[in-house]
Amino acid sequence: MTTIARQAKDALELVHAMIYFAPEPTAEFDALGLERGLMQYLAGRSAAMGRVGPGAVTATFYNFAPGPVAEVIPRAWSIAAPEDVLAARLRAADGALRRMLGEEVGSTAVVDAADLAERAATGCSPEGKPLYAAHADLDRPAEAHLRLWHAVTLLREFRGDAHLAALQRAGLPGLDALVLHSATGSGFTPAAARKTRGWTEQEWTAAEQRLRERGLVDPDGGVTEQGTALREAVERDTDAMSMGPWEVLGDDGTEVLCATGVRLTKQLLAAGAVPQGLFGRG
Numbered sequence: 001m002t003t004i005a006r007q008a009k010d011a012l013e014l015v016h017a018m019i020y021f022a023p024e025p026t027a028e029f030d031a032l033g034l035e036r037g038l039m040q041y042l043a044g045r046s047a048a049m050g051r052v053g054p055g056a057v058t059a060t061f062y063n064f065a066p067g068p069v070a071e072v073i074p075r076a077w078s079i080a081a082p083e084d085v086l087a088a089r090l091r092a093a094d095g096a097l098r099r100m101l102g103e104e105v106g107s108t109a110v111v112d113a114a115d116l117a118e119r120a121a122t123g124c125s126p127e128g129k130p131l132y133a134a135h136a137d138l139d140r141p142a143e144a145h146l147r148l149w150h151a152v153t154l155l156r157e158f159r160g161d162a163h164l165a166a167l168q169r170a171g172l173p174g175l176d177a178l179v180l181h182s183a184t185g186s187g188f189t190p191a192a193a194r195k196t197r198g199w200t201e202q203e204w205t206a207a208e209q210r211l212r213e214r215g216l217v218d219p220d221g222g223v224t225e226q227g228t229a230l231r232e233a234v235e236r237d238t239d240a241m242s243m244g245p246w247e248v249l250g251d252d253g254t255e256v257l258c259a260t261g262v263r264l265t266k267q268l269l270a271a272g273a274v275p276q277g278l279f280g281r282g
Contacts, residue, residue: 068198123248
């Protein structure tokens with residue numbers, strides 16, 4: 001039963017996550033004066049929580065180095081107010097989806113998917129889900145493709161908050177979880193992970209050593225059978241905590257939404273939604 005939650009995540013995630021790779025947010029945030037890179041990412045995703053400080057961002061984002069976070073948050077809010085960042089992000093999502101999906105943006109399938117995703121999101125509960133709850137407080141967009149993007153954002157942050165709880169239960173702090181994911185070859189490459197999350201090579205090496213001592217990675221830095229089993233246990237735990245939306249939507253609604261999500265994901269990938277060389281093997 002819990003595999004439904006993971007299937008939905010795989011089918012829908014890029015509909016939201018394309019915002020982190022598209023050029024439109026960079027242009028919008030440039031216009032606000034936000035610095036490219038870490039500041040734009042952290043401000044864009046945390047703005048829903050208001051003028052939060054670095055501690056709240058580090059806690060809710062989990063696998064970012066605290067030092068670099070503190071260098072840009074809350075300085076970002078002296079450059080652009082959170083409400084302006086949120087408006088820019090929505091404009092960016094609009095432009096990116098229109099560019100990559102073309103005529104599909106206004107299709108009946110997207111309208112239906114938006115309705116289904118919004119209904120699924122009513123099954124999300126805010127308890128212990130700070131990023132989900134913050135985004136759930138935002139106004140609902142009017143156009144169907146933006147309603148879909150917003151609803152998928154809620155579903156993504158809901159599962160993400162649950163995933164952090166599962167990682168903590170497994171004894172995997174942020175950097176260790178990031179290194180273990182990279183060791184599978186399917187997450188960020190080590191270089192991309194260090195650059196985007198702000199960790200030094202020394203900190204990365206220390207985390208690898210901790211994971212080696214636990215038997216989770218091998219001497220060459222690859223994931224072991226024990227590490228694979230632990231990651232699967234974390235995903236099953238995350239699935240179990242993420243079933244609310246799919247129980248509300250039901251099997252038929254979930255199947256339709258996921259089918260549309262898979263189709264849209266293929267279109268986004270074909271349009272270059274994910275940069276080459278950022279992730280390991282798929």
